[in-house]
Amino acid sequence: MAQPHKGDRASMTLRIPAELHEQLRKDAGDAKIALSQYVADLLALQAGRPDLAREIRTVPV
16 A cells, blocks of 8 residues: 655755664654654654654654
8 A cells, every 4th residue: 555645855864873873763663653754753843843743743752
């Protein structure tokens, strides 16, 4: 089954500490969300654009 279109997207390469990557991967897995979508949602929320967050609505604490 095809995924719904997510709109225009741009790619970005980040260099982050390995420990942070592991934590984000774990958190995304716990939320049953792809890592890239999880990080995109966190960035959208942090940027004050909750309208662009597709899977998460608040930043987990």
